[in-house]
Amino acid sequence: MSATGPLVSARGISKSFGGVEVLRNVDLDLMPGEVHALLGENGAGKSTFSKILAGVHKPTRGTLSLAGQPVEIPSPIAAQRLGITLIHQEPISFPDLSVAENLVIGQVGARPLGRVRWAALAQEAKRLMALLDVPIDVTKPMRGLSIADQQMVEIARALASDSRLIIMDEPTAALTPKEVETLFKIVRRLREEGRTIVFISHRLEEVRAICDRVSIFRDGDRIETAWTADLSDAEIIRRMIGRPVADYLHRGTSHVGAVALSVRDLTLPGRFEGISFDVRKGEIVGLGGLVGAGRTDVARAIFGVAPASSGTISVDGKPVTINEPSDAIALRIAFVPEDRAIAGIFRSLPVETNITAAVPEKIAPRGIIRRATEKLLASQSVEKLSIRLASVRQPIGELSGGNQQKAILARWLLSDPEILILDEPTRGIDIGVKAEFYDMIGELAASGRAILLISSELPELLALSDRILVMSEGRLTADIPRAEASQEAIMFAAVPRSGRHTVSGAAA
Amino acid sequence: MSTIESPRPAVILREAAKPRPRWQVILVRPETVTFLLLIIATIVATRLSPFFADLGFILESSTYYVEFAIVALVLTIVIISGEIDLSPAAQMALSACLFGTAYRAGAPIPVAILVSLVSGLAMGAFNAxxxxxxxxxxxxxxxxxxxxxxxxxxxxxxxxxxxxxxxWFVGIDYRMIGIVPVPVMIFIIASVLLGLFLGITILGRQIYQIGTSEVAAIHAGIRVRRIKFGLFLASGLTSSIAGLLTASRLGSVRYDLASGGELTMVLIVMLGGTYIFGGRGSILGTFLAAWLLVIIATGMTVANIAINAQLTVMGLLLIVSIIATNAIYARSQR
Incomplete structure (x- = not known):
């Protein structure tokens, strides 16, 4: 155990979820006083790896040692005791408690029935926030803070617990450039203090700015670890993607037809404002932006789940009124929601029931369900989309995530839609199944459907879209033709640049 | 743990969980528990009193509970949809009192009945x-x-x-169709019809879907609010019918008619294995549970068990049935 030995040594770490291996045999050393970037596409395994370090997940196989000692990290509390803190992508906080209270939540050592020293607590909170040089009133409730400020509170919390290893999972995703600069200052200081920072980001320029070394993950494997300076951007991207992105591009934009869906000045106060765009037949329009930019809200408004308060929607040139999803379905609009577990599947019901849920008139023409018809339709869908299952009668909850998602897509294909809205259709599914989805989405467009694709995965947006719209803080900020689209162009339009902003505020 | 492995081990170890064996799917369900309890209760009761061998006796003694049991059928559907209605017994009382008041004010019986039914719908609509x-x-x-x-x-x-x-209006519980009193016959027919409604119609299917996940149901284009509105209307209408049956059986109405009945109804539905959080349950279960309740209550009365002890037994039964239902559903949740 020498001073120059690694702080963390991971050997042969593997992890499976429900039979799908998301991390394979990963070896990695993290040195004290280094900022180490984990890079990779979504689903490559970098988040899973950091969650294993933070005690959120337990590895299926493999060993971890901390400062030379073998350790097991069975829970986030245990991780904190060992001096490991994970700062989440989307800050987890208690919105009704004050900033100061949030800062000390999860601090170990406090006695359960001990008296809360409010004055001391506020004092400590102020000191921590002062360290970060962020003017946040610690007595205010978390609810009123912007995402960026909430992130800062999370970082302050890590400082409070005096961690040796701080893992930041996409900390800059919701920050303005000025805030990013503040964050980097803090990270550099933490490094000088000899702490280890694991930095997860999609933005290469940020990685270049502060990371000493990078480890690149792909499909659950650690592909390479190197000094940041030794790799060019192109080399990093090639290792991340591992295949030419152009693989998916087997369509031209030649068969784009008339406008199918047209949206003008759609507004829902507090969610989105003045949204106008068209989607043509045969066209895939990407909708990018940061989490919380209002993309899902627009989709929900078009589909009638939470209708807009003003603005017009036209289908095939005719203005329409959509008050609830059944109106949208009648207009042959389909919507695959982002949150599959809540808004998609009926977990305990059979796969066939799930698949036929949106087409009651097809399985029950006179109100009485025809079992044979239902089973036939479900089986055909299962075959067409190669959904892997034991029986169409088994509860859908027993299927893997990717196959559940296929079943939801199958549900909407049965309704024979002209307009498809796909909200993060490949989130949380296997890389292999993802490719199948890309093919299907391409085929759907090729057969003349209008597709609005919401995705937070830039490579996915770039590969599939004919045109990319970008939203930021409830407004459309860009409409980028395929030829000019790049990760940088999308991010440039996605990141709010109007100084301090309140995303979660109840304003308006 | 060797570090040398084939570069690409199979990623997909298991795509979907194995389905449960068929016998489990058929046998391990809450209705089975209700059915077993029903058999046990019948055997015990028969030992306690020879009257129990007589089907006619059981049917006659069921007329008190059957009014609640009829409402419990609709309540079952309401609970499957993820809601609950605790007001039916009060609706029975108010609609029956409206019936009585209308009659006293000189309205002919058919008009008074109509008043009662409309009031049931109105109360249901108010809830809805x-x-x-x-x-x-x-x-x-x-x-x-x-x-x-x-x-x-x-x-x-x-x-x-x-x-x-x-x-002619009084004493409907003494009118027989064969050996079956009319209210019991209504219960049996309603059970069959509602069982079919829930089991084979698309509306029945959608009610299960709403109860399983309301958000998913909305996203699938199911008209959740309209269906729920309809269920509360049905609950009100059924309550007023049950109120009329009670009025006929008692020959009079008072504001405390069916007092405490909401708990009996919930007890029947829970005993029948319907899941309190919605999405699961069946008319068959409620049907069986109604008979279980009749046999236990009558059995205890025949065996001279004091009324307060009877309440204790009912309370225990309710708790046991909820534990059993939860255990079985937790099991099938994987």
């Missing part, structure tokens, strides 16, 4: 308005209207009973 339009939780709304409707019944009818209905 708060629950589906204002989106308030049904448990709170119907506790409120449970008190409200009962209070209105008392304001309307005072503390005295209203009676002296014509002879």
């Amino acid at each position: 308005f708060f629950i589906t339009v204002l989106r308030l939780p049904s448990i709170i709304v119907t506790i409120g209207t449970l008190i409200l409707y009962r209070g209105l019944a008392q304001v309307l009818a005072g503390d005295k009973s209203i009676g002296s209905f014509p002879g």
Whole structure:
């Protein structure tokens, strides 16, 4: 155990979820006083790896040692005791408690029935926030803070617990450039203090700015670890993607037809404002932006789940009124929601029931369900989309995530839609199944459907879209033709640049 | 742990969990528990009293519970949809009192019956308005209207009973179809019809889907609010019918008619294995549970068990049935 030995040594770490291996045999050393970037596409395994370090997940196989000692990290509390803190992508906080209270939540050592020293607590909170040089009133409730400020509170919390290893999972995703600069200052200081920072980001320029070394993950494997300076951007991207992105591009934009869906000045106060765009037949329009930019809200408004308060929607040139999803379905609009577990599947019901849920008139023409018809339709869908299952009668909850998602897509294909809205259709599914989805989405467009694709995965947006719209803080900020689209162009339009902003505020 | 492995081990170890064996799917369900309890209760009761060998005796003694059991059928559907209605017993009282008042004021019986049925629909619509339009939780709304409707019944009818209905209206529990009293026959027919409704129609299917995940149901284009509105209307209408049956059986109405009945109804539905959080349950279970309740209650009365001890047994039964239902559903949740 020498001073120059690694702080963390991971050997042969593997992890499976429900039979799908998301991390394979990963070896990695993290040195004290280094900022180490984990890079990779979504689903490559970098988040899973950091969650294993933070005690959120337990590895299926493999060993971890901390400062030379073998350790097991069975829970986030245990991780904190060992001096490991994970700062989440989307800050987890208690919105009704004050900033100061949030800062000390999860601090170990406090006695359960001990008296809360409010004055001391506020004092400590102020000191921590002062360290970060962020003017946040610690007595205010978390609810009123912007995402960026909430992130800062999370970082302050890590400082409070005096961690040796701080893992930041996409900390800059919701920050303005000025805030990013503040964050980097803090990270550099933490490094000088000899702490280890694991930095997860999609933005290469940020990685270049502060990371000493990078480890690149792909499909659950650690592909390479190197000094940041030794790799060019192109080399990093090639290792991340591992295949030419152009693989998916087997369509031209030649068969784009008339406008199918047209949206003008759609507004829902507090969610989105003045949204106008068209989607043509045969066209895939990407909708990018940061989490919380209002993309899902627009989709929900078009589909009638939470209708807009003003603005017009036209289908095939005719203005329409959509008050609830059944109106949208009648207009042959389909919507695959982002949150599959809540808004998609009926977990305990059979796969066939799930698949036929949106087409009651097809399985029950006179109100009485025809079992044979239902089973036939479900089986055909299962075959067409190669959904892997034991029986169409088994509860859908027993299927893997990717196959559940296929079943939801199958549900909407049965309704024979002209307009498809796909909200993060490949989130949380296997890389292999993802490719199948890309093919299907391409085929759907090729057969003349209008597709609005919401995705937070830039490579996915770039590969599939004919045109990319970008939203930021409830407004459309860009409409980028395929030829000019790049990760940088999308991010440039996605990141709010109007100084301090309140995303979660109840304003308006 | 060797570090040398094939570069690409199979990623997909298991795509979907194995389905449960068929016998488990068929046998391990809450209705089976209800059925077993029913058999046990019948055997014990038969030992306690020779009357129990007589089917006619059981049917006659069921007429008190059968009014609640009829409402419990609709309540089963309401609970499957993820809501609850605690006001039916009060609706029975108010609609029956309206019937009595209308009759006393000189309306012919058919008109008075119509008044009662319309009031049932109105009370159901009132509940439904708060629950589906204002989106308030049904448990709170119907506790409120449970008190409200009962209070209105008392304001309307005072503390005295209203009676002296014509002879043909009174005593429906003594009219027989074969050996089956009319109210029991209504219960049996309603069970079959509602069982079919829930089991084979698309509306029945959608009610299960709403109860399983309301958000997913909305996203699948199911008209959730309209269906729920309809269910509360049905609950009100059924309650007023049950109120009329009670009025006929007693020959008079009073504001405290069917007092405490909401708990009996919930007890029947829970005993039948319907899941309190919605999405699962069946009319068959409620049907069996109604008979279980009749046999246990009558059995205890015949065996001279004091009424307070009977309550204890009912309470225990309710708890046991909820534990069994939860255990079975937790098991099938994987």
